[in-house]
Amino acid sequence: MTLLLLLVVSGCTGPVRSSGVYESKAANTARKTASAVATAELAVQAATHDRTFGRTAAQTLAETARDAGDVQGIFDSIQPPDRRSDQLRSQLDDLLQPAVSTLEDLRTAARRGDVESMARIAAPLEKLAGELQDFDEAHR
Amino acid sequence: MKNLVQVALGVLTAIGGFVDIGDIVASTATGARFGLALAWVLVVGTTGIMIFAEMAGRVAAISGRPVFDLVRERLGAGMGLANLLASFFITLLTLAAEIGGVALAIELATSVNYLLWVPLVGIVVWVVVWRLPFETMDNTFGLIGLALVVFLFAIWRLHPDWAGLAHSALHPTVPQGEGHPTYWYFAIALLGSAMSPYEVFFFSSGAVEQRWTRRDLIINRTNVLIGFPLGGLLALALMCTAAIVLQPQGVDPSHLSQAALPVSLAFGKLGLALALIGIFACTFGAALETCLSCGYTVAQYFGWQWGKFVKPAQAPRFHVVVLLSILAGTLLVLTTIDPIQLTEYSIVLAAAALPLTYLPVLLVANDRDYMGDKVNSGASNLLATVYLLLLLVVSVATIPLLVVTKAGG
């Protein structure tokens, strides 16, 4: 019972006391988003080289879109405790927004089986993944 | 000749049946986050289960009784009941995880939501357990599970930096960005997945189901000494492919799709199809093993008639427990708990409970009343005792690490 409580508490959102904690949550968010973006990249690579089934690619890209959306939602629900954290938040949002919308577009294209569009839509992903990883390392 | 076929079949079934959803999740996640820095844990875990499975099989062959049956006689009714409650609960969690795993595999192939498959999976698992003879069931899913060997071939196809891989495996270090507590948490999870309690219950009860006698000791040894390490090799292959493809990209896998990506990139649609078939077969097979193990443990504690070697009407309470377990597992998955997270909890809790399962095996294998002249040798006792001490340490460390690392998050 105590264990369950501890686990629930550790996942709670809401205002955060120190900017240090906020910073590490931001880094974590960047890391998880980078993971989703990288997965999408690999999935698109497989799809465009005809190395995967349409349905499997659709499933994979649906998952990455959902994961990125969830992670962004959780991060946005945390209130930045000070001005520095505010700046951090807008910095990260500049990366999260295009990532999430690109992944959502990929999900739609994959559902339609539109492989040509997928390659085009996925073009900015590599750079985005790099930027997200840099953010994570800088604020870990 | 017939004997040779039988031995080969046993070995192949042991290989294909070794991996379950716990191994898939643990090996893939570990490979993606730590490269091969935890490969040694797979070696330790596989060796551990080899030692104790051989003992459990020997106990069943000589005494005609599975180990759990003898737990109550050896440890007393109270200890035995505590053991039963813990073992049953963990096996039930694992059953739910396997049912979830089967549904996820189908979802990955069809893109239809896994929750819609869960009730169907539960029903089919029960029908197979009810109708199929033990050996047919065991062999079928074990052999189809061999499709996972595609992961082994994928390693070559992906042209890895062999020297780098070898170095990472032989000189384990915690990568940048990961903490030491997380490293040990993953080590424990990996160990729990390799030495899962239900595998001992199933292996030893299965030996009685198949009516092993003294003459089958050689089959027992062969299955264990050849089948299990090769099975462990498949888990290692999952870890390797994740280390080669996922780790450099910073992918932290939380879906089955990510586990299959490396094979997809290496071999295309054929490889992916084999991977999906292999994952389906081994998780389905494990679902069969865990639901039967739920029945075995309860029936063997209370002394009820159990087993598929008698008519269902002759073992009604056993079959009721199996049926209720499948129902409970299915319902648990239907609560929409993330099946991958459920798997993680099941392997970690299994790690915490390992001494409960393995101590009785060691005690019984040394008992001359049951074993006659086939008791453990001094050497195997020494080795087994060392393992038990290790498992005790693991057991004590599990919950604190779980809390400190927030379940490896």
Place this chain on the structure above:
Amino acid sequence: MQAAGRVLDAGLKLLDRQLIDSQGMLAGKVDDLELTPSEDDPKVLYVTAILAGPGALAGRLGGRLGHLLERVSNRLRDTAEDRPARVPFGVVKRIGSAVDLWVAKEHLETDRVEQWARQTIIAKLPGAGDAPQ
């Protein structure tokens, strides 16, 4: 048939042992023992019956586990009988690593719940009576 008055350590050699009937089928475990004082010397106790079933086991375990077991078993019982199932010691054929009996399990009181499970649930499922392949 065991000679009357054979002495053995009931705790080690009898309790929690598997009962096996005359057909080789498993018939429960020795959950508890019924002890009757001898007529000559009340301090000498004879084992007159084996008691089996969750009621018997719960009584012996005591403590929290025993209570848990008792609550669960009380919910599952179909008879109003209070006392645990009794296997008279006369049907015991041999005491080895398991306890072999002279009779088939259908003749024992311990088979009540098994028969209930068979009739209520298992018999309703197709294939319950099919021989194992």
